[in-house]
Amino acid sequence: MSAGIRSWSLRQRVVALLAVVGVLLIGLAATEGVLAARNRTQVDALLNKTGPLRVQVQELLNSLLDQETAVRGYAVSGDRADLAPYDAGVEQESAVAASMRRLLDDYPRVGEELREVEARAEQWRQAVAIPVIIATERDGTAAGQALITEAARQQFDGVRAAVDDLQAEILNARESNAREVRRTGNLLAVLLIVAALVVVIAGALLLLSLDRTVVRPITVLADEVRQVAEGNFQHAISGSGPPEFVELADNIDAMRRRIAADLAEVREARERIEWVNSQLQKQAEELTRSNRDLEQFAYVASHDLQEPLRKVASFCQLLQRRYAGQLDERADQYIAFAVDGAQRMQRLINDLLAFSRIGRITAGFTEVDMNKVMGDVAGQTEAARQYADAELTWSELPVIRGEEPLLTNLLANLVSNSIKFRRPDVPPKVHVSARLVGEEWEITCQDNGIGIEPEFADKIFVIFQRLHSKDAYPGTGIGLAIVKKIVEYHGGRVWVDTDVPEGTAIRFTLPALPEDVEAAAGGPADADQETADGEGTGAAEAGAPGELPEQPAGADGPDRAEEAPEGGRTGGMRETVG
Incomplete structure (x- = not known):
C-alpha cells in the first residue's frame, strides 16, 4: 500500500472501495439492461412474429390448395358452385399475404419468398386456373379437363415449392431469433455471475480491509488500554491504522498522562491528608483532654471557687453591717469595694459557666x-x-x-x-x-x-x-x-x-x-x-x-x-x- 493510501482516513478508504464497486455494478447493470432489452425484442419476435408467420404460411398453403382443388372439381362437374372454394381461397390468400407483410419489417428475405409465392400463384392462376374455368364454361368439362395436364400440375408444384421455401425461410428466422435469445440469456447469466463475483470480491476486500485497518488496530489499542486499566499508568499508548485511530490513540494517551498526573497529585494529596488526619487526631485527643480539663475547671469554678468566694463576700458583708459607722469613712469605703468585687466575681464566674454550657449540655431540639x-x-x-x-x-x-x-x-x-x-x-x-x-x-x-x-x-x-x-x-x-x-x-x-x-x-x-x-x-x-x-x-x-x-x-x-x-x-x- 502506497504512502498516499496509508494516509487516507477510514471513511475515505471505505468510500473509495464502495465507489469502485458501485461503478462496476452500475456498468454491469447497464449492460444487463441492454441485453435484457435485446432479449425481450428477440423473444417478442419469436413469439409475436415468427410463430404467427408459420401459422399464416400454413393458411396461405391451404388457400392455394383450396383454389387448385376447386378448379379441378369445377372441370369435372361443371357446376359453378364448385368454384366457391376457389373464390374464397383467392380472398384468403390476399388477406393472409397482407397480414404477413405487416410482420416482415425485420425479415426482408421472408418478404422476398412471400412475393415469390404470390408471383407463382398468380402465374398458376393465369396459366391454368382461369383458362380451365373459361374453357369449362364455354366448351364443357371435357375442354376444361383437357387443359389440366402434367405441365399444369408441375406448375402448381412450383407454387408448393415456393411455399416450402417461404416456410423454410421463416423457420430459419425463428431459429435465428431462438439462438439470439439463448445467447442474450447466456450473457445475462454470465453478467449476473460476474455481478455476484464483484459483490463477493468486494465483500471479501471489505472484510480484509476492516480486519487490517479496524479490527487489528482496535485490538492492539484495546490491549494497551487494558494494561493501563490494570494499573500500569506509565505504559505509553501508540496507535496504528487509519489517521482516526492514530488520533484516538493519541487522545487516549493524553488522557492517560492526565490521569497519571492527577493520580500523582491524588497520592500526594492523600499523603498530605493522612498527615493532616494524624495531626487532627492528635488535636482531637488534645481537644478531648482540654474538654475534660474544661469540665473539671467548670466543676471547680462552680463549686470550689465559689465556696471561698461566698465566704469572703459573707464576711465582708458582716463587717459592713456590724461595723458600719464605727470605723472611719475610708474603712467603710474599702469594705464596700470588697463586697462589690466579690459580687462581680461571682457574676463573672456564673456568666462564664453559662457561656461554656451552650451547645455542650443539650436536651435536643424541639418545636x-x-x-x-x-x-x-x-x-x-x-x-x-x-x-x-x-x-x-x-x-x-x-x-x-x-x-x-x-x-x-x-x-x-x-x-x-x-x-x-x-x-x-x-x-x-x-x-x-x-x-x-x-x-x-x-x-x-x-x-x-x-x-x-x-x-x-x-x-x-x-x-x-x-x-x-x-x-x-x-x-x-x-x-x-x-x-x-x-x-x-x-x-x-x-x-x-x-x-x-x-x-x-x-x-x-x-x-x-x-x-x-x-x-x-x-x-x-x-x-x-x-x-x-x-x-x-x-x-x-x-x-x-x-x-x-x-x-x-x-x-x-x-x-x-x-x-x-x-x-x-x-x-x-x-x-x-x-
Missing part, C-alpha cells in the same frame, strides 16, 4: 413557639421594665426548632440590653418582630435607646468586651457573646443593623420549618399582629441561682472592665446584661 418564649421573657424582665417605665411589644412570631431555655435566654438578654441602654428621660420602647427571608426567619429586637455607632457594631459580640465603664452601665460584658453563641448554635447569624433612624436594631436569623417556607411560597405572609405587654416598668438583670444579691442598677462600685473610649463617647455604644 418552640417564640410567642410563648416572649411571654416568658416578659415575665423575666418585668422588674426591669417597671423600674425603667419600659414598654415591650412583639409581633406574631414563628414556631422554630431549637432549645427553648436557650432561646429564652437569647431574647431575655436582648430585651434587658435594650432596657439598660436607654436614653435619659425617655421611656424605653422595645419591639420584637419576625419576617421570613428565603428559608430563614429574620427576628429583630429594636429599641429607642442610645444606639450603636457603626465602628463598634462588631465589638459588642466579643466576650467580656465593654465599651462603657461599669459606673455608666453595669454588667459583665458577656450577654451579647452569649446571644451570638446561641444563635450560631441554632444555625443562624446575628448582626447590628446600623441603618435604623434611632435606637438599635439587633437582627438574627433562625432556620424556618419546611411548612413555613412552602406556605410563604404559596402566598403572601400574614400581616404582623402586634401583641403589647404594657405592664409596669423597671430594669433588672438575670441572675444565676445561688447568686449573691446585687446592688440596684447604677449603684455598682469600681469595676476592672475597660473604660470608655477617649472623648467621653457615651452614646452609640452598647453592652449586654450580665
Whole structure:
C-alpha cells in the first residue's frame, strides 16, 4: 500500500472501495439492461412474429390448395358452385399475404419468398386456373379437363415449392431469433455471475480491509488500554491504522498522562491528608483532654471557687453591717469595694459557666413557639421594665426548632440590653418582630435607646468586651457573646443593623420549618399582629441561682472592665446584661 493510501482516513478508504464497486455494478447493470432489452425484442419476435408467420404460411398453403382443388372439381362437374372454394381461397390468400407483410419489417428475405409465392400463384392462376374455368364454361368439362395436364400440375408444384421455401425461410428466422435469445440469456447469466463475483470480491476486500485497518488496530489499542486499566499508568499508548485511530490513540494517551498526573497529585494529596488526619487526631485527643480539663475547671469554678468566694463576700458583708459607722469613712469605703468585687466575681464566674454550657449540655431540639418564649421573657424582665417605665411589644412570631431555655435566654438578654441602654428621660420602647427571608426567619429586637455607632457594631459580640465603664452601665460584658453563641448554635447569624433612624436594631436569623417556607411560597405572609405587654416598668438583670444579691442598677462600685473610649463617647455604644 502506497504512502498516499496509508494516509487516507477510514471513511475515505471505505468510500473509495464502495465507489469502485458501485461503478462496476452500475456498468454491469447497464449492460444487463441492454441485453435484457435485446432479449425481450428477440423473444417478442419469436413469439409475436415468427410463430404467427408459420401459422399464416400454413393458411396461405391451404388457400392455394383450396383454389387448385376447386378448379379441378369445377372441370369435372361443371357446376359453378364448385368454384366457391376457389373464390374464397383467392380472398384468403390476399388477406393472409397482407397480414404477413405487416410482420416482415425485420425479415426482408421472408418478404422476398412471400412475393415469390404470390408471383407463382398468380402465374398458376393465369396459366391454368382461369383458362380451365373459361374453357369449362364455354366448351364443357371435357375442354376444361383437357387443359389440366402434367405441365399444369408441375406448375402448381412450383407454387408448393415456393411455399416450402417461404416456410423454410421463416423457420430459419425463428431459429435465428431462438439462438439470439439463448445467447442474450447466456450473457445475462454470465453478467449476473460476474455481478455476484464483484459483490463477493468486494465483500471479501471489505472484510480484509476492516480486519487490517479496524479490527487489528482496535485490538492492539484495546490491549494497551487494558494494561493501563490494570494499573500500569506509565505504559505509553501508540496507535496504528487509519489517521482516526492514530488520533484516538493519541487522545487516549493524553488522557492517560492526565490521569497519571492527577493520580500523582491524588497520592500526594492523600499523603498530605493522612498527615493532616494524624495531626487532627492528635488535636482531637488534645481537644478531648482540654474538654475534660474544661469540665473539671467548670466543676471547680462552680463549686470550689465559689465556696471561698461566698465566704469572703459573707464576711465582708458582716463587717459592713456590724461595723458600719464605727470605723472611719475610708474603712467603710474599702469594705464596700470588697463586697462589690466579690459580687462581680461571682457574676463573672456564673456568666462564664453559662457561656461554656451552650451547645455542650443539650436536651435536643424541639418545636418552640417564640410567642410563648416572649411571654416568658416578659415575665423575666418585668422588674426591669417597671423600674425603667419600659414598654415591650412583639409581633406574631414563628414556631422554630431549637432549645427553648436557650432561646429564652437569647431574647431575655436582648430585651434587658435594650432596657439598660436607654436614653435619659425617655421611656424605653422595645419591639420584637419576625419576617421570613428565603428559608430563614429574620427576628429583630429594636429599641429607642442610645444606639450603636457603626465602628463598634462588631465589638459588642466579643466576650467580656465593654465599651462603657461599669459606673455608666453595669454588667459583665458577656450577654451579647452569649446571644451570638446561641444563635450560631441554632444555625443562624446575628448582626447590628446600623441603618435604623434611632435606637438599635439587633437582627438574627433562625432556620424556618419546611411548612413555613412552602406556605410563604404559596402566598403572601400574614400581616404582623402586634401583641403589647404594657405592664409596669423597671430594669433588672438575670441572675444565676445561688447568686449573691446585687446592688440596684447604677449603684455598682469600681469595676476592672475597660473604660470608655477617649472623648467621653457615651452614646452609640452598647453592652449586654450580665
